[in-house]
Amino acid sequence: MIIQYLFVFACFLIDGVIETCFPINFAMNSVYFVSCFGVCALILTIRKMDFIDALLLSILSGMFYDFFFTNSFLVYAVIFVILCFIVKAWQKHVGESLLESIILAICSLFTMQLLTYGLMWFTGSTRVSFSSWIYYRMFLTLVVNVGFVIVLYFLTNVRDDYLRMRDVKIRKEEKLSTRRLSGR
Amino acid sequence: MPKITNRSNETARFNRTQKILIFICLILITFGFITRIVGGNAASKSGYDLFTMLRYSLIDQPTRTVVNFSEDISNLWSVQSENDELRQEIASQKLYKTELEDTKRRLAELEELQKISSNDQYDSIGATVIARDTQGWSNIMTINVGSNSGIEKDMSVINSKGLIGRVLEVHANTSKVQLLTAEKTDSQVSIKIELSKEKATTGSLEKFDKTTGTFTANIFDSTVEIKKGMSVVTSGIGGLTPSGILVGEVKEVEKLYNAEGVEVRIKPAADFNDFTYVSVLKVK
Structure with missing residues (x-):
């Protein structure tokens, strides 16, 4: 489980690198994208976890994002928890193939961004119209993050294979220890 | 024969790892409450400084170093011609500097003779942007100068092209700057x-x-003729922002019927897409 947590946090750090290379256009007078590499990693990780583990990972990721990136408090922690509920509800209807993973991740990401936009609209932080938000921000964000999901799909498979092999190795060693104890 | 102990049929709700993680969550929430709500400027400032500097030193600075290095490599071909242009500019800068000092001296003498003082004198404090709003909602960035460098709240911030914002919050070694593109702001620039020319x-x-x-700007005098392309600068009224700082140029003019004034749309001079080096203006 620790490896999964570290994997998600590393993906958020990669987000920071991508955002430094491709900074957001504050004037919003051209199309730009928001890197959600960490969020996609979170979505692909929590769908295979138990509910409590997924919830804890969402809360910790949200708080990490709040403190480290946005200097807010509990905003993204709550948003990521809602995201966790959404993913857990939808994962039952979706398989684990690449296409289905992309669909799940992109739909969850869009819902999360929509929630954030609604929150910012409600608090008066933005008056950007919905159509402008879709055109200038969301369109390219979703397109670019599809690429990220494809990369993450393979990375999570490598990670899960590594964890599986490690578990097999531990179980083999346990069997050997049991045999030695019983004197065989 | 090994001793068999009776165990409870109930399994623990949370395993050991989960309990540790729950404890970490509670610690972080408590820390967040202390820095945000309970107060303590020193605690919130040190918390913000710590995370900002951590992020800057771990992510932003190394990434920018690599990006700048690769840009420098790709620009090597044009270095010679750029060097020649810069040498010419530097040579003429010395002349401009001498003329400027002479003009300043004459201005000071005239002001003394006429018993007036000009209030648009300012000092410029250079700074580097070390953190930007990653989601783009709050339009706030962090610069690497703070109260230790003489920064105060509401000072104007410019980049090479024009006015970009004002200082929102000051810490010891960093400051938060709210950009002019912020939709939620409680101050207006005059x-x-x-x-x-006159x-x-x-x-x-x-x-x-x-x-x-x-x-969008409101012009109080509806009788003047404003044309597209006219320069828009700060007026200096209020004393917070020095006068003469370029804001942009007029793009569109709309006369407000049955209302006082004229509404003008101004195309910003500054590029809000990407900037690294800024200056904070300290009015004397």
């Missing part, structure tokens, strides 16, 4: 539009319209 009209910058990418 501006003037240069109608001619005449100007004043107004105030109301808001930034992200749909059109322009500022």
Whole structure:
């Protein structure tokens, strides 16, 4: 489980690198994208976890994002928890193939961004119209993050294979220890 | 024969790892409450400084170093011609500097003779942007100078092209700057539009319209003729922002019927897409 947590946090750090290379256009007078590499990693990780583990990972990721990136408090922690509920509800209807993973991740990401936009609209932080938000921000964000999901799909498979092999190795060693104890 | 102990049929709700993680969550929430709500400026400032500097040193600075290095490599071909141009500019800078000092001296003498003082004198404090709003909602960035460098709240911030924002919050070694593109702001910049070399009209910058990418400004005098392309600069009224700082140029003019004044749309001079080096203006 620790490896999964570290994997998600590393993906958020990669987000920071991508955002430094491709900074957001504050004037919003051209199309730009928001890197959600960490969020996609979170979505692909929590769908295979138990509910409590997924919830804890969402809360910790949200708080990490709040403190480290946005200097807010509990905003993204709550948003990521809602995201966790959404993913857990939808994962039952979706398989684990690449296409289905992309669909799940992109739909969850869009819902999360929509929630954030609604929150910012409600608090008066933005008056950007919905159509402008879709055109200038969301369109390219979703397109670019599809690429990220494809990369993450393979990375999570490598990670899960590594964890599986490690578990097999531990179980083999346990069997050997049991045999030695019983004197065989 | 090993001893068999009776265990409870109930399994623990949380395993050991989960309990540790729950404890970490509670610690972080408590820390967040202490820095945000309970108060303690020192605690919140050190918390913000710590995370900002951590992020800057771990992510932003190394990434920018690599990006700048690769850009420098790709620009090597044009270095020779750029060097020649820069050498010419530096040679003429010495002449401009001498002329400027002479002009300043004459201005000071004239002010002393006429018993007046000019209030648009300012010092410029250079700074580097070390953190930007990653989601783009709050339009706030962090610079690497703070109260230790003489920064105070509400000081104007400019980049090489024009006015970009004002200082929102000051810490010991960093400051938060709210950009002019922020939609939620409680301060307006007073501006003037240069109608001619001798005449100007004043107004105030109301808001930034992200749909059109322009500022909306109200000009108090509805009788003046404002044309597209006229320069818009700060007026210096209020004392917070020095006068003469470029804001943008007039893009569109709309006369408000049955209302006082004129609404003007201003195309910003500064590029809000990407900037690294800024200056904070300290009015004398």
